[in-house]
Amino acid sequence: MGSEVPRPCTMRVMLRARAIPQATVARLPLYLRALREAAGSATPTLSSEELAERAGVTAAQIRKDLSYLGSYGTRGIGYDIEYLTKQICRRLGLDEELRVAIVGAGNLGVALARYGGFSNRGFRVVAIFDSDPAKVGTTVADTKVSSTKDMSSLLSKRRVDIAVITTPAAAAQWVADVVVGAGVQSILNFAPTTVSVPEGVSIRHVDLGIELEILSFYRRRVDAAAAV
Amino acid sequence: MGSEVPRPCTMRVMLRARAIPQATVARLPLYLRALREAAGSATPTLSSEELAERAGVTAAQIRKDLSYLGSYGTRGIGYDIEYLTKQICRRLGLDEELRVAIVGAGNLGVALARYGGFSNRGFRVVAIFDSDPAKVGTTVADTKVSSTKDMSSLLSKRRVDIAVITTPAAAAQWVADVVVGAGVQSILNFAPTTVSVPEGVSIRHVDLGIELEILSFYRRRVDAAAAV
DNA sequence: GACTGTGAAAGGGTTCACAGCT
DNA sequence: AGCTGTGAACCCTTTCACAGTC
Numbered sequence: 213m214g215s216e217v218p219r220p221c222t223m224r225v226m227l228r229a230r231a232i233p234q235a236t237v238a239r240l241p242l243y244l245r246a247l248r249e250a251a252g253s254a255t256p257t258l259s260s261e262e263l264a265e266r267a268g269v270t271a272a273q274i275r276k277d278l279s280y281l282g283s284y285g286t287r288g289i290g291y292d293i294e295y296l297t298k299q300i301c302r303r304l305g306l307d308e309e310l311r312v313a314i315v316g317a318g319n320l321g322v323a324l325a326r327y328g329g330f331s332n333r334g335f336r337v338v339a340i341f342d343s344d345p346a347k348v349g350t351t352v353a354d355t356k357v358s359s360t361k362d363m364s365s366l367l368s369k370r371r372v373d374i375a376v377i378t379t380p381a382a383a384a385q386w387v388a389d390v391v392v393g394a395g396v397q398s399i400l401n402f403a404p405t406t407v408s409v410p411e412g413v414s415i416r417h418v419d420l421g422i423e424l425e426i427l428s429f430y431r432r433r434v435d436a437a438a439a440v
Numbered sequence: 441m442g443s444e445v446p447r448p449c450t451m452r453v454m455l456r457a458r459a460i461p462q463a464t465v466a467r468l469p470l471y472l473r474a475l476r477e478a479a480g481s482a483t484p485t486l487s488s489e490e491l492a493e494r495a496g497v498t499a500a501q502i503r504k505d506l507s508y509l510g511s512y513g514t515r516g517i518g519y520d521i522e523y524l525t526k527q528i529c530r531r532l533g534l535d536e537e538l539r540v541a542i543v544g545a546g547n548l549g550v551a552l553a554r555y556g557g558f559s560n561r562g563f564r565v566v567a568i569f570d571s572d573p574a575k576v577g578t579t580v581a582d583t584k585v586s587s588t589k590d591m592s593s594l595l596s597k598r599r600v601d602i603a604v605i606t607t608p609a610a611a612a613q614w615v616a617d618v619v620v621g622a623g624v625q626s627i628l629n630f631a632p633t634t635v636s637v638p639e640g641v642s643i644r645h646v647d648l649g650i651e652l653e654i655l656s657f658y659r660r661r662v663d664a665a666a667a668v
Numbered sequence: 669g670a671c672t673g674t675g676a677a678a679g680g681g682t683t684c685a686c687a688g689c690t
Numbered sequence: 691a692g693c694t695g696t697g698a699a700c701c702c703t704t705t706c707a708c709a710g711t712c
């Protein structure tokens with residue numbers, strides 16, 4: 213995954229609780245996913261070791277990470293699946309529905325709009341935009357595609373929390389500027405280019421080509437290992 | 441960024457050159473992208489500061505990272521765009537075409553197959569698989585969709601380097617097992633579940649829901665900042 | 669006995685600051 | 691003068707090991 217989020221100074225904002233390290237924040241959703249998978253299992257509790265196994269990290273890591281949230285486990289027993297799930301959700305701000313807009317109704321944009329993983333995780337796609345007049349007015353996954361000309365007004369009217377950019381690289385910075393101008397403070401960028409945003413706005417980058425290029429590097433190393 | 445790649449021990453394999461830190465490897469593709477964007481510019485060279493600006497990192501970081509590759513810059517001048525591009529490509533193993541298979545011809549799989557960013561970056565989609573008989577035989581982006589039953593044989597016959605998993609979560613582990621069994625050593629997993637692979641196989645995870653959940657956390661923090 | 673929570677130690681990664689080249 | 695390359699300092703993250711609790 214590509215990513216950059218908080219300036220160190222943004223973190224210092226947290227006054228009350230222990231600050232949660234970035235690295236931990238990035239893993240909490242992983243634990244959440246593992247907990248949901250485990251929700252149907254026989255026992256209502258889970259040890260750090262079992263959770264670690266499911267999430268693909270070490271048990272010590274789990275315990276350390278969860279300790280930043282508070283003491284939600286029981287010594288000698290483990291963690292209550294349902295309770296821990298609720299606590300992590302709360303800490304991630306997932307206890308209220310988050311409203312998502314997708315900008316760019318190309319293949320990827322449409323794929324994301326139809327992606328089932330959003331709705332059952334508390335996200336709702338409330339707007340889809342495209343600059344192509346032929347696409348404007350069509351319906352994708354129960355949502356009408358709007359013109360990018362109307363972005364500014366519609367973004368605030370529909371109270372969008374997160375904007376997902378799936379336009380070509382050339383349009384990405386412009387889209388980000390408009391979106392930020394409309395008050396959106398969180399952006400997920402799939403366009404293969406660097407996008408800059410003002411202080412206080414969070415942006416994460418996902419570049420499919422980059423993921424493949426990183427794999428390419430380690431492929432070579434593996435070959436070398438085989439050759440030794 | 442979702443991801444896990446090399447056990448620490450895998451790194452120790454490198455005998456000849458200075459080992460390149462993981463964090464640096466993950467940034468090299470970023471520099472590559474920035475260099476390509478700068479390729480059309482007036483000057484044939486670029487300072488670490490200019491490159492940093494384009495890639496969204498600090499100049500010191502650029503210099504440190506590039507120093508792991510060798511001394512490819514010129515003091516007082518900067519880096520030659522074309523030469524540096526070539527060197528990074530070589531180090532990432534991108535000087536030969538890499539052959540990609542996509543498993544799962546749903547919305548996301550099709551979007552990826554059609555994604556232009558692959559071909560112009562040296563990747564070639566040579567196979568697409570799906571378990572749905574209705575999809576098998578159809579053509580997506582000039583490639584015939586094959587049955588997942590034929591994966592094992594086709595993966596080796598077509599010399600696939602990297603497998604991309606875009607199936608539902610329930611099928612992901614099975615797909616990974618088959619793919620690894622066929623000799624593929626690099627996997628990019630989009631299924632929202634943890635997949636385990638044997639030592640020596642590289643896997644990276646991209647989970648769209650997780651990216652949104654991470655953004656959700658920092659959204660809260662930003663609100664807190666505004667409130668202070 | 670089993671398992672969590674956490675200080676302390678170890679390990680990586682980033683930033684600094686400047687020596688060294690052109 | 692301008693900019694790279696790099697040891698050293700700093701900071702963040704992970705791992706260890708064990709005290710604390712059920």
